[in-house]
Amino acid sequence: MPSQPRSSSVRTFAVLHPVFALTGVLHTVGGALLPSLAVRFHLSDSTSGLLFLLYFAGTSLGALLCRRGFARLITIGFAAMICTCIAVAVCPRSLLAPAFLLLGISVGVPMSAVTLFVGRAYPARCAPLLTFLNFSWSIGALAAPLIAARVLVHHSYQAGYVLFAFASAVAALASALVLRDPPEPVRASADAHTITAFYLVAVFAFAAFLQVGIENTVAAWLPTYALRTAAAGLVMAAASTSFYWAGFLCSRGLSSLLLLRADPMRVFRIAVAVAFVSALLLEFAPSVSARNFAMFLLGASLAPTYPLVLAGFFARSRHTADSRWILFTAGFGGSVLPWIAGFTSTHTGSLRTGMLIIPAALLLMAFLLPTLRNAQPAAPTTP
Template sequence: MVGSPRAGPVVLLLHIGFVLIGIVNTLLGPILPLLSARWRLDDAGAGALFFAQSAGAMVGSALSGILIKRFGFLPPLVAGFGLMAVSTACLGFEPWVLGVLSISGTGLSLGLTIPTINLLISELNIGRRAAALNLLNLAWGVGAVSGPVLVPTLSRSVGFTIALLCVAAPLIVIGVLVRRSSVVLPVAVKAKGATSSGAIRLWITPYALLTAALVFVNIGTESATGGWIASYVQRLSPSSQLSWSVAPSLFWAGLLAGRAAAPFVLRRVRETRMVLLGMFVAVSGLVVLLLGTTIAPVLIGVGLTGLGLAPVFPTTIALFTERFGHDASRLTGTLFILAGLGAAVFPWLVGLASSHYGALRAGLVVPLVGGLVMIVLHAAIMRTLPSRK
C-alpha cells in the first residue's frame, strides 16, 4: 500500500513505464507526414489512422476493467507492455495492412496500461490523488515531449525501423520487471457484491454524466491538436523541417510544464478553479494558433494550448475517484473508453473538415470548439459540487 516500503519500487517502475507510454501514445502525430507519404493518404485517410489507434484504445480500456477485477493490476500491465513493444516494432515495416494493425495494436496496449496505472496510483495515494495523478502524467509528458524529437533523430541516424525497435526494447524490459514483481497491491474492486444496476445508478447522476462528456471532449481536443500540429506546421513552412518536428514537442512540453506546476498550484488554488483556468489558457492558445500566419505565433499558440490542457484530465480523474471512492474502480473503465472515443473522433473530424474545405486550418477549428465546450461542461460540473466553495 502507500505506506509499504515494497510499493516504492513498483511505483517508480510504473512512472518509468509511463514515460515510455508517453512516447508511444504521441508517436503517430510526428510520423504522420511520413506515413501519409508512404501510403499516399489524404487528410481524411490520415485521420482514419488516429481512429484505428483510438478504436484499439477503447477496446483495451474496456478489457482493462474486466482484467483488473479478475486478475488484479499487474497482469493487464504485463500484457499491455508486451503488446505495445510488438506493435511499435512492427510499425516500422512497409505494408499498409501491417501498419494499420500495428497502430491498432498500440491503441489496444495503451487502453490496457493507461487506465490501470492511473487507477492504481490513485488508490495508492488516497488523500492526495490530484497531486499524485498530475505527477504520474508529468512522467507521461516527459515521454510525449522527447518522443517527437527522439524518434525522428534516431530515424535519420539508423533508419525508421531501427528507431522503433529502440523504443520497443525498453517496453519489453518494463513488462518483464512488472511480471517479476511480487509487491502487494490494492485490490482493484473492493465492492465485490456490487451489481451492474448499482453502477448504472451512479452513472445517471449529473456529475458522472457531465464528467464523462468532459473526458470525451478533453481527450479529443488534446489528441486532435497534438496529432495534427506537425502536419499543420509542415504545410505552413514546408522548408523548415525543424519547426514541424519540434511543434509536437512544444505542445507536449506545455502539458509537461503544466503538470509539473499543478501540485504547487494546488497548494493555493482549488482543483476545480485550476482546471477552469487551464481551459481558458488552452482556448487562448488555440486562437493564437489559428490566427498565426507565421511559424512563431503558431508555436507560441501550441505551447499555450498544451499548458492549458495539462491539468484537466488528471485532475478530473482524481476528483472522480475521490467522489465515488471504491465504486470508482467500476466506473473509470467507462471513462477511459470515452477518452479513447474522443481520441478517435476528434482527429478524424479534423481530417474530414480539412479535406472538405481544402485547408487544415479549417480542420483545426474542431479542437477550438472542443475547448469552448469543455469550459461549459466544467462550469456545469462545478455547480454539482456545492461543498467545494
C-alpha cells in the first residue's frame, strides 16, 4: 500500500515540474519578444510599459483567484492560456492591452496554484519541494530568451505565441489527467492577534512587491536595453539576456544547498547588497562584456531573494492561506515597476534612466531589512 501514494506522488511531480517550467517561459518570454512586437506596431517605451503593467497586473489577479481547488485551477489556467496566447498572436494594436491583461491572468493562475497545491498536499516537505520546483521554473525562464531568439531568426513574435498555445494545450491535458486535489483541511480558529497578523502580512507583502517588481523589470526591459546599448540586432538582444537567467538558475540551485548551513537573513542581506552593486554596474558598464557579467551577477544575486521572503513569512505566519496575499502583492509590484521604468524612459528619452528603478528598489529593500528581521513569529497554535 505505501507504494501507491509514492507512485502517485511521482506522477504528480512528473507533471508539476514541466508545467511550472512552462509558466516560467511564458512569464519571461514577453520581454525577449517585445522588440519584435514593438517593431510590428511601432510601440513607444511608454506603450510597451503599459502592456507589461497590464500583463503583470493580470498575474497578480490570477494569484488572488487561487482560493481552493488548486489542481483544477492549474488545468483551467493552461486551458485559458491557449486562447490568450493565440489572442496576442493575432490581435490588432487596439486589442493588445486587453489581450496582455488576459494573458497575465491565465499565466498567474497556474503559476500561483502550483505553489499553493504543493503547500497544501505536502505540508511537511513543502520547503525542499518548492525549492526544487522553483529550480524548474528558472530553467523555463532561462530557456525563454533562447526560444525567442530561435523563433525570431525566421519568424516574428506571432509564431512564438502560437507555439506556446500548443504547449499550453499539452500542459492542460497532462494536468487534467494526473493532478488531484487533496481533501480540504479543517480550518483553524480565528487568530486573536489580528493586528499582529496584518502587520506581518503587510511587511512581507511590501518586500515581495519590491522583489518581484525588480525581477519583472529586468525580465521585461533587459532585451530592449541590450538592443539599444549594444546595437546587435533583435536575435542577439533576445539571446544576450540568457546571461541573466544563467546566473539566476545556477544561484537558485546552489543557494538551496547553502541555506542548509547558512543563516537565511545573512544570505538575504548579502544577496540584496550584491544585487545593488550589479544593478549599478549594468547601468554604467563600459563594454558589452561588462554588461553581460553584470547580467549574470544580477541574476545570481536576485535568485534566492524571493524564496527567502516567502520562507520568512511561512516561518512566522500561522495561516498559510494568507500567502495568497503575498503572491497578489508580489504580482502587483511586478506590474507597477516595469511600467514606471517604461514611463520614465519615454519622458526622459533614455531607457538607461528608466532602468534606475532597479537599484532604487533594491535600496528600498535594504532599508526594509531590519523590519523583516525583527518581525515577530506567530504564537504557536494550541490544539
